[in-house]
Amino acid sequence: MHAAGLFFFYMHAAGLFFFFYMHAAGLFFFYMHAADLFFFYMHAADLFFFYMHAAGLFFFYIHAAGLFFFYMHAAGLFFFYMHAAGLFFFYMHAAVNCFLPGSPQYSQASTVLSAGGIRQQFSLPENIHLSLASADFMRNINEHLGVLNEDPVDLQFNQSGYLFLASEEVAHIMEENYSTQRNAGAKVSLLSPTQLKEKFPWMNTDGVVLASHGLENEGWFDPWTLLNAFRRKALSMGVIQCCGEVTDLKYTTSRILSADGDEMDLRRIGSVKVQMPNSLEYQPVECAIVVNAAGASSARLPEMLGIPLPVEPRKRYVYVVHCPDGPGLDTPFLVDYSGVYFRREGLGGNYITGMSPEEGEEPDTSNLEVDHQFFEDKVWPRLASRVPAFEKLKVTSAWAGFYDYNTLDQNGIIGMHPLINNMYFATGFSGHGLQHSPAVGRSVAELILDGDFTTLNLSGLGFRRVLAQEPMLERNIV
Known part of the structure; x- marks a missing residue:
């Protein structure tokens, strides 16, 4: 101890390193044991906190009116930034799948194996609005994911549109969808068989009664580039990439009464057990909030709680x-x-x-x-x-x-589970998850921060419809 400062150091055979220093208004603390890393620093109005344990990464920083938060755990990537009155959020959906060997290369991730399409031609307003928001994100991607002194992101976003063809049997559904899409702000046009043949002479229009063509914000992009842009941005901000498989979890249970007076069990996840790749070692990872964005494997985690999730892999x-x-x-x-x-x-x-x-x-x-x-x-x-x-x-x-x-309605499930008060879902998109991921990420952030959707009203896509077995059917599934 010297003047107003204190310095302490200790190392033990099992691998313990402890360092503490306080001087004037500043506090510096560092701890490392085995696979764990804990780092804390506070000076004046600033707070800096960093924790890494096994497959999880937790990073927290407060300065003046700004808040910076980053968390990567098991099934997904969660990134959040708030400064003053602004909110900035990225969410990578299905790109980090800890249940697949070799996930650091993403070679088997659903993101890079998709067709890379984005469209507004859905039957539900919620899906149309998600696509419009994500298309805007992609058009301005370098404003969000650009990295200083690095090449700009080129998604190869080809906006040639989607062209849906309808037979006489389903033409009335296309007309209904068209009305919904136009009312939601999508730029779509209907084409007769004659107009279709004039515009695309290489096509055989036999059997086609009506066609719907997206005029803007539709087409396709390179999925790997989008994934890598998210990843590069995160790494540029000091993120350490970790991978692992969640094999078990611990939770607490409390008994509550429903509005009808029935007793119900309310669960809260306290920690998960993570197995590292190519290792027999398991590590517990404590968590305050769990975002289940594990894509085709997302049913595994709630199954550990005895709760079914109607999401399954379809090849x-x-x-x-x-x-x-x-x-x-x-x-x-x-x-x-x-x-x-x-x-x-x-x-x-x-x-x-x-x-x-x-x-x-x-x-x-x-x-x-x-x-x-x-x-x-x-x-x-x-x-x-x-x-x-x-x-x-x-x-x-x-x-x-x-x-x-x-399997319920081929639609995304977005939001908290009513009976697990710290688990949020972003899964079940049935083929349109990648194109909606930027907008879904923002929506999940709003739920966590504000307790409700503030930009897009996606309450209809919540988990309650699953419990009530009330499908919210999307008719335009490819």
């Missing part, structure tokens, strides 16, 4: 084909009423295509193997029927990825 195939005489640069992301879709993939006559299987023909989800016979039997005949040029094509590559499929 989908994406095929890359080469057709030198195929549709040109004006080709939209076409979705046929038969279920088949395709879009351009760069230049040089390359396209990606696929379709969802029938309900009773869902493929095995224990692996990511591709069924090439599915393309031969299901995809190619429908593709060539709609675009005759595709009668001559060659499959050059293919891959498979998982939808986080909501």
